[in-house]
Amino acid sequence: MSRGVARTRAANGRSSIQRGSDGGWHGYVSMGRTDAGKPVRRHVRGRSRQEVTEKVAALEAERARSAHRPSSNQQLTLGQWLDEWLVIIQRTRKPKTFDTYTSLVRNHCGPLRSSPLARIAVRDIDDLLYRVAGRSPQSAVSLHRILRSALNTAVRRGLLVANPCAHAVVPRVRETELEPYSLKDCRRILLAAAELPNRARWSVALALGLRQGEALGLKWEDINFEQHQLRVRRQLQRPSWHHGCGEPDPDHQPAKCPHRTGGGWVLEEVKSRAGRRTLAVPPQLLQQLREHRRGQAAHRLAAGPAWHEHELVFPRPDGQPQHPSVDAKAWRALTQRAGVPPLRLHYARHTTATMLLAQGVDGRVVMGLLGWSQASLLTRYQHVIDPLRRDAAQRIDQAYWPTAESP
Template sequence: MAPKGSTFKSCSCRDETGKKLGRKCQRLNRPDGRWSSTHGRWNYQLELPPHADGTRRSPLRRAGYANQTDAEAELNQAKELLNIAANDQALARQIADLITTAVKTTKQLPSPEEVRRKVRTGQHLNITTTLGEYLPQWLQGRKTLRESSRRSYASNLKLYLIPSLGHIRIDRLRVADVDRMFEEIDELNDLITRARETCDPVLRAQVKGRRRVGAATKQRIRATLRSALKKAIREGLTEVNVASLVELPSGKAPKALVWTPERIAQWRTDLDTHIATMSARRKRLWKDTPSQGHGHNLNRIDAYVGAPRPSKVMVWTPALTKQFLERAELHRWYALYYLIAFRGLRRGEACGLRWTDVDLDVGTVTIRWQIIQIGPEIFEGQPKSDAGEATISLDTSTVTVLRTHRAKQNAERLAAGDTWHDTGLVFTDELGRSIRPNEVTDQFERLAMETGLPPIRLHDLRHGAASFLLAAGHDMKTVQETLRLSSIAIAADTYTSLLPQLARQSAEDAAAIILNAEPAR
């Protein structure tokens, strides 16, 4: 049945009792019966389908149009919307609900083209869900996620997706909205850089606890949104996965490079230039804003870590690694750094290692847990992947280092007495409590700087363990199994670039033996 509707005029005049006359005002009509062109405003009324229980629904009434043409145009738009349902009564009720909600919230009718598209693609018609409402529900419904992945997704939601996109209705999300989010992330990166370079306390307060977001992290943020929208499409909440259409720089890991003597020499030159530049900037800032006190003083760690390097992934030679370990031997986390350097554990795996998973008599450790830090939060979970759960062999020197470490920990347990926390962890603080992974990284950087070594990331000790296996003549399969990578392709992609560099370094080392030898007398 075609929807019934009509246009008419009404006004705000009142009778002697104060009651509005509405459509009954005699001034609305001319003597010849035509509508007055100067009095009243145009309206329309449209009958809507009944509710699901058969009860009558209030008609759609809209008022305030300057002429009949405008009123009839919107009336026809409302009729067009109802006609989309044809003889489908259930769909007709949904469209009526949509019309009522839209008029109440936006004062406008929905677009017939958009409604047809949603009907054609099986989407819900009356969507009011925002990304801020949907994303937490989506994450909660992911029952099979590893805890580490869940925490990573939650961090992406909390830090980036919900603050930037949470207010947008899920069916109205556009590529431009996601692009704008990544532009905000780039602005945050610039702010963090300026805060480090200038030591401005105001800027530092704004970015406290935040880290620069690299290309790989941006890829993970987009992957989180893409996964959520994929499910939203299956649920009929949206039609297009706009996250798949966003262009980002490649998040592919850079090739690993070895710290050769030539690269170290260039880095030292670049470091001097970097320190001079940072010092000049901070002195200018201090001069312009004396209230900041000693903000111009250069932080040595900032300069050391921030200086340019040939690649983000740099690897020490065996000699440089030995030099670091000799310096770290005096620190309580020496055994942790030793284990990473020799057997390639991830930082979180080393922090989460338990004595029950260590067999020093047999010479093995079993990786079952890891401690992850995301922002200020610390949590324990399973390894990164199924391949990460494995038993690896220990060399004799690593067994000796762990035995010495256990003896020192036992002495700390006796000294702590009742204040000792029996966590069962291999690496703890003085009271047996778990250690914070970020503090392990910070201490590693300080030790490397104090040793006078070129900078690498703590994770690059793991890369170094792979490079030493390759230098010793082992194949990629051994590297994959030792580092517990999910595929040999990942091992080859990451470490193939090291082979010619290691060959060059071995040639240099062999030549040095001859050139530095004392001549025979």
């Protein structure tokens, strides 16, 4: 900016033209925002107002082209922008995450899809989230997060002046305390699993608390038998199939489309830094894994050409990745066989957290073992943590104010 120019920023990001004390004319054009959210404003100068006006108009045209701004007779709707945004972010999201984004947007944003993007107000977002929260508060929270990200991108590209999601009322999700399996139930499950060829799968679930995708994506190279360690680096995901036939309203399911895309199975790196972790393996579980590897090697030799080698620890009988629904069905059959409540497989992970906390393991250590990135998750285990806190208070009491009987 030239010295001696009285800089006046136009309201709402509009362009401004003014004459400076140096006798020249100066123009300022808002070009949107950086990825960090900072405003970008370009400066042009000239000897006459007409010259600067033409330069400002050229910058505004450049801004419209780069932001894909619609022409004056064609207003961009929220639905059109969300469809475009999904295309933009598809390459930066994992398949399962992208499928979740697509499902939430297309299942819940219908009432606002035809509304002009530039006219979406905070009240519109509030009403939408309120309707969704009536069915599922967690879906409303996830939808708000998605819309906030989509509209932030619209702001950075000059399509919106401000993001209405920034001031929307986000529904609260009550954190419920979990009642997982008891120690007696766990022993009954492991006893029933001892007769199965895949017993190590369920020992891993209860002793290490791996997520289902992490366990099914585990490879033999991830287990160090000499150091008694197991590394969690990847997870098995099953993305949804999508239509590839191009029909506007197909009468068949995406999985049965002759030109389907996506789907199948993929081994993805775990999403967060907290998820990438190395665990110490209990000695008896390590022995089970050794036996499981020997059994798998014998089965592989017997299968011959029918075996598909992927180096997976818990594959299908032919070596291919195990389908999560088949894995979950086997868990349900095991709980029925053990005579314990038929809780979902994910509750084995909650059981691991409960057992660790009940043994007095520090909460931060439990977070690291389970791959949590938020300490707030510990609030779901207050029924376990509170007795430990009381025990800690008793220890402090005895340390500072020992009774007469204490040494």
